[in-house]
Amino acid sequence: MAGAAAMLLARDGHHVTVLERDPPPPPAPADAWNTWERRGVTQFRQPHSFLPRFREVLDDQMPDVADALVADGLLRQNRMAVLPEAITGGWRDGDERFTTITGRRPVLEAALGRATEREPGVEVHRGQSVIGLTAAERVPDGIPHVTGVVTGDGRCRSADLVVDAGGRRSRLPDLLTTIGARRPAEELADLGYTYYGRHYRSADGSIPPMLGPPLQAYDSVSWATLPADNGTWSVVLVTVAGDGAVRAARHVEHWERIARSYPLIAHWLDAEPITGIDLMAGIDDRVRRYVVDGQVVATGLVAVGDALACTNPSVGRGASIAALHAVGLRDALRKVGVDAPRELIDQWHEITAGTTDPLIDDTLLFNQHRVNEMAAQIAGRPYETDDPGWHFGRALTAAAGHHPDLLRAAMSVAALLARGVEVRPWDGIVDQLAAVGPVEACTGPGRDELVAIAA
Numbered sequence: 213m214a215g216a217a218a219m220l221l222a223r224d225g226h227h228v229t230v231l232e233r234d235p236p237p238p239p240a241p242a243d244a245w246n247t248w249e250r251r252g253v254t255q256f257r258q259p260h261s262f263l264p265r266f267r268e269v270l271d272d273q274m275p276d277v278a279d280a281l282v283a284d285g286l287l288r289q290n291r292m293a294v295l296p297e298a299i300t301g302g303w304r305d306g307d308e309r310f311t312t313i314t315g316r317r318p319v320l321e322a323a324l325g326r327a328t329e330r331e332p333g334v335e336v337h338r339g340q341s342v343i344g345l346t347a348a349e350r351v352p353d354g355i356p357h358v359t360g361v362v363t364g365d366g367r368c369r370s371a372d373l374v375v376d377a378g379g380r381r382s383r384l385p386d387l388l389t390t391i392g393a394r395r396p397a398e399e400l401a402d403l404g405y406t407y408y409g410r411h412y413r414s415a416d417g418s419i420p421p422m423l424g425p426p427l428q429a430y431d432s433v434s435w436a437t438l439p440a441d442n443g444t445w446s447v448v449l450v451t452v453a454g455d456g457a458v459r460a461a462r463h464v465e466h467w468e469r470i471a472r473s474y475p476l477i478a479h480w481l482d483a484e485p486i487t488g489i490d491l492m493a494g495i496d497d498r499v500r501r502y503v504v505d506g507q508v509v510a511t512g513l514v515a516v517g518d519a520l521a522c523t524n525p526s527v528g529r530g531a532s533i534a535a536l537h538a539v540g541l542r543d544a545l546r547k548v549g550v551d552a553p554r555e556l557i558d559q560w561h562e563i564t565a566g567t568t569d570p571l572i573d574d575t576l577l578f579n580q581h582r583v584n585e586m587a588a589q590i591a592g593r594p595y596e597t598d599d600p601g602w603h604f605g606r607a608l609t610a611a612a613g614h615h616p617d618l619l620r621a622a623m624s625v626a627a628l629l630a631r632g633v634e635v636r637p638w639d640g641i642v643d644q645l646a647a648v649g650p651v652e653a654c655t656g657p658g659r660d661e662l663v664a665i666a667a
């Protein structure tokens with residue numbers, strides 16, 4: 213995903229060198245699913261959905277790249293347009309924001325990777341692993357200034373600014389301590405989310421109809437149905453570690469039996485499966501803070517994307533947040549040049565504090581609440597919390613299909629186009645929620661029935 217940042221910076225006149233550990237270059241996007249191996253990205257073949265916010269960043273900042281992705285087979289789809297008019301109330305101005313450009317991860321990354329390699333001002337070196345940092349000899353205020361990186365072949369590459377886009381396994385804190393910097397503060401938690409996903413392909417290139425939102429929360433489990441490129445999609449069962457009753461979902465026949473018992477999910481299985489059941493667990497929510505006790509740990513260096521903050525993919529926000537980081541970094545550099553390193557870091561923190569930090573905080577909070585809710589349901593009790601934001605979000609999601617305004621508010625949050633606290637004051641939202649009253653979001657088997665089906 214570093215490609216978006218590289219291209220944005222290059223278009224502002226910076227010379228960008230991308231060092232990528234994985235050697236194989238991106239193949240033609242049409243071949244990527246079958247031929248591209250990427251050891252550096254653990255989730256490479258896992259189900260992905262790229263949100264409308266990701267598309268919006270591309271369309272706003274690099275419309276030619278957005279078009280190139282679609283030309284390479286990615287799916288451009290409007291989430292409002294695929295729903296029945298009886299629910300949407302018909303097309304409205306502004307609904308174009310719900311358009312997404314999405315696809316299987318290898319296909320999207322191959323298309324983005326090829327666009328990056330075509331970009332003037334960007335040099336991509338593959339098979340180059342960053343194993344160390346270089347720092348200036350003078351250390352004003354005891355804060356090291358990073359001047360470049362060391363790669364696995366022992367070569368030092370100098371840079372005015374080093375950007376860590378090394379993903380969730382970035383080793384930047386270790387590298388920083390070797391140049392005498394303080395270790396960034398890290399908040400880390402494995403909430404126990406467990407994903408059982410499967411990819412499908414239709415015979416005629418079509419995508420099944422959406423009978424509910426892409427992410428559907430039932431009592432103790434959630435389901436995601438994720439349209440993708442070239443008539444493919446994925447279906448994901450989201451559970452929490454310790455839910456022994458659904459552990460058998462790792463076997464195809466159990467997974468299918470469970471999936472078919474959910475009326476809004478079953479029809480997504482009526483096609484050719486192109487994978488078995490892909491299981492993913494042990495995914496940390498991790499945020500790194502590069503300002504410790506009011507002091508930045510180093511200058512000449514920033515982290516973006518998952519290297520800065522990675523959250524559980526239960527709401528599919530990682531790529532959108534990485535894209536917003538790319539825009540934020542470009543803007544920070546527009547305001548403060550690399551020759552004012554301390555001010556640049558301050559500017560970067562100011563921008564992320566006002567843009568991506570609140571989105572990350574919301575995501576972490578959602579992930580925690582949902583895990584608690586699933587655990588409570590497994591234990592046979594309702595989930596209780598006095599967080600009004602959680603109750604509002606739950607009520608809004610459940611009522612979305614009952615009023616076109618509520619649908620747009622709920623979809624804006626799900627698409628990462630607005631935060632829950634931002635849509636709440638929208639005209640009439642609270643009144644409409646009250647008028648709809650308490651409703652069940654999606655209907656499916658209750659807990660006891662699920663346990664019996666999964667056995």
Ligand SMILES: Cc1cc2nc3c(=O)[nH]c(=O)nc-3n(C[C@H](O)[C@H](O)[C@H](O)COP(=O)(O)OP(=O)(O)OC[C@H]3O[C@@H](n4cnc5c(N)ncnc54)[C@H](O)[C@@H]3O)c2cc1C
Nearest residue numbers: 213233252255260261341342378379517518525528530531
């Ligand atoms: C199971 C799962 C499902 C997900 N689903 C979604 C989804 O549906 N939607 C969504 O938006 N997000 C999703 N995400 C999150 C998304 O994949 C990440 O947020 C996104 O990939 C972050 O991009 P990045 O560029 O920061 O890191 P990455 O995409 O992880 O890229 C990091 C790159 O750095 C390279 N690298 C690492 N270390 C070094 C080094 N030392 N030297 C050189 N190169 C190095 C790696 O090889 C890799 O290419 C999911 C994540 C998981 C785990």
